[in-house]
Amino acid sequence: MFARELLLQPDESLTFARDAHGDEAYVRLDLESLLESVIDGENDVVGGSVEFHGPVRLIVEAQTVVLRRALTNLVQNAVQYGGRARVAMSQEGDEVAVRIEDQGPGIAPEDRVRVLKPYVRLEGSRSRDTGGTGLGLAIASNVIRRLEGSIAFGGGAGQFAVVVRLPAVRSGRTER
Numbered sequence: 001m002f003a004r005e006l007l008l009q010p011d012e013s014l015t016f017a018r019d020a021h022g023d024e025a026y027v028r029l030d031l032e033s034l035l036e037s038v039i040d041g042e043n044d045v046v047g048g049s050v051e052f053h054g055p056v057r058l059i060v061e062a063q064t065v066v067l068r069r070a071l072t073n074l075v076q077n078a079v080q081y082g083g084r085a086r087v088a089m090s091q092e093g094d095e096v097a098v099r100i101e102d103q104g105p106g107i108a109p110e111d112r113v114r115v116l117k118p119y120v121r122l123e124g125s126r127s128r129d130t131g132g133t134g135l136g137l138a139i140a141s142n143v144i145r146r147l148e149g150s151i152a153f154g155g156g157a158g159q160f161a162v163v164v165r166l167p168a169v170r171s172g173r174t175e176r
């Protein structure tokens, strides 16, 4: 656990992400299965650069497609900017925490609020040919806020982490 994590407010004006899957149903889903499939999909592309650590079966209530997209964006960022990624999942009280860690340059503390806004790419990425649009974090943070969760950045260059927290669901039916 990083000692200092900045809690971030997502951009309220980001309506496109909110509306994109407006009518998808909320279901109780097994976050470990969702993360494994996100990571498998990414590893197919990047040849096994993403590793996963987590207990089985933590349940959250979410729109599957929307949450998948948010988590995929974060894992792709870690691989794109850090080369490799480690994803860890744990229960923390009433919440489920997903940490997406990489050993790249990270995001400087002074950039951690504005980088959540649509189309913001930081200096190093703009000059690099990474080809992004600057929407990945904006979409992810918006989705996570809608699920009454939070997104925070921890660590720094060489030990960067994006931490997503979502309310845990303790019991009940699971759908995928």
Ligand SMILES: Nc1ncnc2c1ncn2[C@@H]1O[C@H](COP(=O)(O)OP(=O)(O)OP(=O)(O)O)[C@@H](O)[C@H]1O
Pocket: 073, 077, 078, 081, 082, 102, 104, 105, 106, 107, 115, 120, 121, 122, 123, 124, 125, 126, 131, 132, 133, 134, 135, 136, 137, 138, 160
């Ligand atoms: N893990 C990371 N390490 C370092 N910088 C990052 C990381 N994740 C995001 N960034 C920085 O934040 C910027 C915004 O990220 P975001 O995912 O929103 O857009 P993007 O990756 O540039 O494009 P895309 O829309 O394809 O995701 C990136 O351009 C990069 O500068």
Ligand SMILES: [Mg+2]
Pocket: 073, 076, 077, 132, 135, 136, 137
């Ligand atoms: Mg991105």
